[in-house]
Amino acid sequence: MAEDFNSRVIREFRENDGRVGEPFAGLPMVLVHHIGARSGAERVTPLRWFADGDRYVLVASKAGAPDNPAWYHNLKANPEVVVEIGDGQGSVETRRVHASELPGAERDRMWTWIKENNGGFAEYERATDRTIPLVALTPS
Template identity: 40%
Template sequence: MSDTPYDEAKVVDSPTDWVSSHIQKYVQTEGADGHDFRSGAPILLLTVLGRKSRVWRRTALIYGQAGDAYVVVASKGGAPTHPAWYGNLVAHPEVHVQVKGAKFEARARVAAGPEREKLWKLMAGIWPDYDAYQAHTDREIPVVVLDAV
C-alpha cells in the first residue's frame, strides 16, 4: 500500500454536501441506509489517496460486479473532465473499498478494449444514464475495475 498510512478516522468525505451525507449514513449503518440508490442501483464507498494532498478521500459510487471484481465508472455526469477521485486513483491505484459492512483493500485498474466495452454494457444496464453521459462528452468515460487484494 501507500507510504501514507490509512486511518479511517482521518478520511475526508466528498465536499459535495449530499454525497457527504450519503456516505455518513452508509458508514453509520454499514450500508443498510445508502447501499441501494435511486431505482435500486447499488452503491459502494471508494477511498483513494489524494495525488497532491496525500489525504485519503472517500466518495460513493454506483457499482457492478464482474466475477470477484467490483466495477465503477468515472462519469462525473458526462462533464468534460474526469472526476478528481479518478485522477487520484490513477496516481495511486491502491484503494480502500466498503460494500455494505465489508471493508477491504483493492487495486484499481482502468479497463480497455473489449473488456471496457463489456463492462460498460454491464454498468449501463445498472445505470442507463451512463450512455447519456457518454453522449454529452468528448472524453471516453473510464471504467475502473477494483480487484480485492
Template identity: 40%
Template sequence: MTSTVHDNPTPWIADHIRRFEETGGHPRPGVADLLLTTRGRKSGLLRRTALAYVRDEDAYVLTASNAGADRHPAWYLNLLATPEVTLQVSAATFPATARPATAAESARLWPAVVAAMPSYAVYRTATAREIPLVLVTPAGRAS
C-alpha cells in the same frame, strides 16, 4: 502522512456517504453502492467518495462519469497515481487494487453498467471524453 479520511465535500456526495453509513451500506434500495478511499495525488490525504458499482467476477466495476462533465473525477486521477485503494461494501472494508478497464473490457462491461444505472448512458452523450471504467480487485486476488 495522516490516516484521517476526508469525505468528498460535494454536498450530495457527502450526503450519500452519510446515508451509506447510516444504512449499513445500503443508501439506495436496488442500487449497489460502495465507498472508495483513494490517496490524493497532490495532497497525499486519504479521500473518500460514494459510487455505484457492478460486479465482474472478483472485480468491482466503477464508472468515472463525473456526471458527464468534460473532466475526469478526482478519485479517478488519484487511483491512476496510486492504485492501492480501500473499498467499503456494506459493512466490509478491505484493501484493493484499481486499474482502468481495457478497451475490450469496457466494451463488454458498458451494457451491464448502463443496465444498473441508466443515467450513465446519458452521461456518455453529455461529454466528448471517453468515460473510463475501473476494475477494483480486493487485495490478494488477480484481476
C-alpha cells in the same frame, strides 16, 4: 451550513449498513478511501459499483462532464486502496483492493452491459466527448 451530497451519502451508508436514500436507494454502493494525487490528502468518495466476477467496477462518468473525476486521477496515482463495500441490502464489508482501468475490449464489454442495464449512464456518454473510463477494484 448544509451537508453536501457526498457527505450525506457517506453518513447514510455508515448509519444504515450500506443502504442509502435516493437517488441510490437499493443499489450497491462503495465508499472508496483514496489518496489525493497532488495533495496527498485522504479522501472518501461514495460511488455505485457493478459486479464483474470477483471485481467491483466503477464508472468515472462525472455525470457526463468534459473531464474525469478527481477520484479517478487519485486511483491512477495510488491504486492500492481500502473500500467499504455495501450491497444495498444491509451488508457491508471493508476490503483492500487494487484499482486498475479496464482496457479496450474489456471496457467496451462492461460499458455496454452497464448502459443496457442502467439508462442514466448512456445519457452521461451522450453529454461528453471523452471516453468514460471504467475502473476495476480487484481484492488484494
